[in-house]
Amino acid sequence: MPIKTSRTNENARVVIDYDKCNACGLCANVCKDMSLTIKDKKLIFDGDAFFGCIGCGQCAAICPKEAIYVEGRTVTQSDFVPLPSRAQMADFGQLNNLMLGRRSVRDFKPQEIEPEVIDKIIQAASTAPMGIPPSDVGILVLKGRAKVREFAFDFLDCAKGMMWFFSPVMLALMRPFWGKDNIEMMKSFIVPLFNELFEKQAKGEDLLLYDAPLAMYFYCNQAADPADPVIAATYATLAAESLGLGTCMIGSIAPFLKQATKLKKKYGLGLKTKDGIVVIFGYPKYKYHRAIKRSFAKVATL
8 A cells, every 4th residue: 555645645666677676675674665585596576565665765775786766756876876875975073063163153144155056055954864754844935025024924913813723721621731841931921022023013023024035935744754844954954054144043933833824825835834944044144163062952862
């Protein structure tokens, strides 16, 4: 039975070139949907095993003879490309420096972001892991300050109509369901934040997306893993950092946007879209000189 997503309702299939295949078994070992097995010293593909081939591509990626490829579920033979050598990949020190140097940036130069830079960010973000392939993550790209500000003000206009839900009466009624901590967070953070956002909007100021020259909304639909857009957005921030851009994740939009039917229609978002996160991008206005070491709330080693 195929695992359905918003993009496909079919299984993929593994194509085997038996002239190249030596039945080493590596592909069968990494195939976790049990589509590949070795029988009588021959590689066999069974499209009806378990859930069927989900198109993960593990088998084609590991084959040293390039004897197999996967097609279906949006994957084609041309999607398989040579793996960069270890010397071409960043080592831990380089990667750690990139991540340590990245910080939330909310002040940007007037400079617009070049189309080729935007393409590189999206290309890098598309390599992010996902729950079930193919990725169900969508990206709304808001290019240019005018478009970013338009979206920000449209969103705030929409949010004003939802603020009744955070009134003292409603919060008191929802306390048994949401819990004390959530209610206190809404009182002490959400309500004051949006009141400030509305005040700045009335003065013609964008405190929501900081007049960034580029914003991307990463989102998914009901069938996807809710972590998928956040992981893709994280990849995008790291890619942007490597390209000299500053970024900041904006988490206050997606919870409201899920209910904003008119806004979804205006910006071409599916009505069933749910979890998501916005990232703003731009060339940093200021230069930072020190990084900040962060820590987790708890690390338990068993």
